[in-house]
Amino acid sequence: MSKTVCPRCATGGALDDYQGKEGGKVVWTIHRCPTCCFSWRDSEPASAIGIGIRSADFAVDAANLDRYVKILQQ
Amino acid sequence: MMQDLAKRSRSITSLRDFLELLGDAGQAITWSERVMPEPDVRNIAVAASRDANGAPAIVFDNIAGYPGKRTAVGVHGSWDNIALLLGRPKGTTIRELFFEIAGRWGDAAAQISIVPEGQAPVHECRIESGINLYDVLPVFRINEYDGGFYLGKASVASRDPEDPDNFGKQNVGIYRLQLQGPDSFTLMTIPSHDMGRQIMAAERTGLPLKIAVMLGNHPGLAVFAATPIGYEESEYSYASAMMGAPIRLTKSGNGIDILADSEIVIEAEMQLGERVLEGPFGEFPGSYSGVRKAPIFKVTAISHRKNPIFENIYIGRGWTEHDTLIGLHTSAPIYAQLRQNFPEVTAVNALYQHGLTGIISVKNRMAGFAKTVALRALSTPHGVMYLKNLIMVDADVDPFDLNQVMWALSTRTRADDIIVLLNMPAVPIDPSAVVPGKGHRLIIDATSYLPPDPVGEAHLVTPPTGPDIDELSKKIRAMQLGALQ
Numbered sequence: 279m280s281k282t283v284c285p286r287c288a289t290g291g292a293l294d295d296y297q298g299k300e301g302g303k304v305v306w307t308i309h310r311c312p313t314c315c316f317s318w319r320d321s322e323p324a325s326a327i328g329i330g331i332r333s334a335d336f337a338v339d340a341a342n343l344d345r346y347v348k349i350l351q352q
Numbered sequence: 353m354m355q356d357l358a359k360r361s362r363s364i365t366s367l368r369d370f371l372e373l374l375g376d377a378g379q380a381i382t383w384s385e386r387v388m389p390e391p392d393v394r395n396i397a398v399a400a401s402r403d404a405n406g407a408p409a410i411v412f413d414n415i416a417g418y419p420g421k422r423t424a425v426g427v428h429g430s431w432d433n434i435a436l437l438l439g440r441p442k443g444t445t446i447r448e449l450f451f452e453i454a455g456r457w458g459d460a461a462a463q464i465s466i467v468p469e470g471q472a473p474v475h476e477c478r479i480e481s482g483i484n485l486y487d488v489l490p491v492f493r494i495n496e497y498d499g500g501f502y503l504g505k506a507s508v509a510s511r512d513p514e515d516p517d518n519f520g521k522q523n524v525g526i527y528r529l530q531l532q533g534p535d536s537f538t539l540m541t542i543p544s545h546d547m548g549r550q551i552m553a554a555e556r557t558g559l560p561l562k563i564a565v566m567l568g569n570h571p572g573l574a575v576f577a578a579t580p581i582g583y584e585e586s587e588y589s590y591a592s593a594m595m596g597a598p599i600r601l602t603k604s605g606n607g608i609d610i611l612a613d614s615e616i617v618i619e620a621e622m623q624l625g626e627r628v629l630e631g632p633f634g635e636f637p638g639s640y641s642g643v644r645k646a647p648i649f650k651v652t653a654i655s656h657r658k659n660p661i662f663e664n665i666y667i668g669r670g671w672t673e674h675d676t677l678i679g680l681h682t683s684a685p686i687y688a689q690l691r692q693n694f695p696e697v698t699a700v701n702a703l704y705q706h707g708l709t710g711i712i713s714v715k716n717r718m719a720g721f722a723k724t725v726a727l728r729a730l731s732t733p734h735g736v737m738y739l740k741n742l743i744m745v746d747a748d749v750d751p752f753d754l755n756q757v758m759w760a761l762s763t764r765t766r767a768d769d770i771i772v773l774l775n776m777p778a779v780p781i782d783p784s785a786v787v788p789g790k791g792h793r794l795i796i797d798a799t800s801y802l803p804p805d806p807v808g809e810a811h812l813v814t815p816p817t818g819p820d821i822d823e824l825s826k827k828i829r830a831m832q833l834g835a836l837q
């Protein structure tokens with residue numbers, strides 16, 4: 279399990295989905311949180327991805343994922 | 353000049369053709385200065401959107417971490433770009449563009465030509481293993497708090513899982529797609545949309561639902577495929593008829609009819625019964641959707657042209673490309689539906705936030721008649737959910753000229769000419785809703801009075817108006833531009 283922590287739900291274990299490279303050098307990495315499905319690029323401004331800086335209005339409570347509605351139920 | 357423009361518009365088969373046409377008219381620019389995917393692409397797209405009349409399409413070809421890749425935004429981002437798509441010159445008024453679209457109904461037959469897969473430009477490059485969407489798509493976060501990287505301008509084609517051989521029951525629509533890892537994405541829809549019905553049918557019957565996601569398409573498709581037309585009409589046929597030009601189709605690897613000249617096509621299959629977290633997404637009312645659990649699709653293959661252009665959109669708090677993209681084609685069906693009963697309706701402006709505010713011009717047949725027309729508008733297919741605020745103006749007020757609309761509001765409205773309808777259905781993403789999906793409607797009658805209304809003593813000034821005056825204002829503008837050169 280990776281140590282990368284999700285800026286949205288504060289859970290560890292984020293995956294590395296892609297690395298942007300220029301001349302063989304990594305410019306940024308796209309991470310994805312398997313818990314809350316948030317994806318982000320590590321080069322984004324802190325206002326969007328900084329833990330503790332990002333707006334709390336958009337946090338996801340990893341302990342309470344049942345509250346999110348499932349669309350298109352029969 | 354006009355005929356050349358119309359001819360060239362009809363010869364468009366692809367995004368590339370249209371970008372070239374826009375470039376020749378000074379309506380597309382290439383941004384070669386190095387930019388970061390965030391926040392630069394968003395910032396530049398928003399800055400361009402400020403000029404609703406004249407903003408160019410922007411092609412980025414130097415995005416950090418995406419060497420050699422290209423992203424286009426703002427392709428439908430201004431009235432001038434829409435005018436050129438319709439074969440009209442820059443500077444064509446919104447009102448003229450509205451009548452251009454409204455006048456095309458029933459005008460021409462669909463012309464569909466079939467291109468063998470081996471000859472279709474979209475299949476020039478093919479990826480069937482080791483799929484990573486990020487290899488092909490130079491994505492950027494559209495709004496700061498979106499839940500991930502979105503494809504905001506993808507036309508999704510699918511066959512009806514219960515009637516897969518029926519061409520007319522194929523659905524093509526624009527749905528927001530959120531990337532969920534290298535080979536997966538979620539699709540957001542509601543049960544009443546065609547795709548929502550197909551997803552529910554597939555899950556009810558256990559039949560597979562395969563889709564083809566087209567990116568960087570014929571520019572007519574995005575304008576005309578988002579239309580409230582009947583379920584059994586093909587969006588391709590409709591777009592062809594409305595463009596007055598052939599549409600070239602081919603087959604995707606998973607057997608769906610797709611545009612032969614699209615930049616990129618992603619083939620995918622729904623994971624029956626599975627849902628993962630989707631959202632938020634900054635939607636067209638200028639507010640974020642919530643987080644919900646949405647169906648997830650697994651990518652089975654990608655086709656793309658050589659050196660593809662990834663087309664995306666900035667959507668969020670208006671004015672944005674979304675407004676110019678769908679505005680006229682939201683307005684025109686309401687106009688046509690109202691005219692069936694009420695030929696006194698002379699124009700409909702539902703440009704604002706997909707028609708959350710609409711302005712209707714009507715010639716009063718009798719006192720209070722405009723209010724009757726307003727109630728009919730609320731029962732049109734689009735009106736049922738979207739037309740929240742309606743402003744009724746006289747036939748001699750151009751509903752696309754807000755200065756004239758404000759004149760009507762200022763001088764024609766009596767406070768008792770306002771109707772509020774409580775607890776009506778409402779589009780769930782209206783941020784003003786107390787309970788999403790339910791809300792109140794407002795009708796402001798800003799038309800003139802007729803007996804038995806008490807009319808008062810004022811007599812209206814009737815300034816010169818009509819095509820001659822329209823031509824004079826264009827001439828003045830042209831003289832002014834000439835003087836500056």
Ligand SMILES: [Zn+2]
Pocket residue numbers: 284285286287288289311312313314315316
């Ligand atoms: Zn998370």
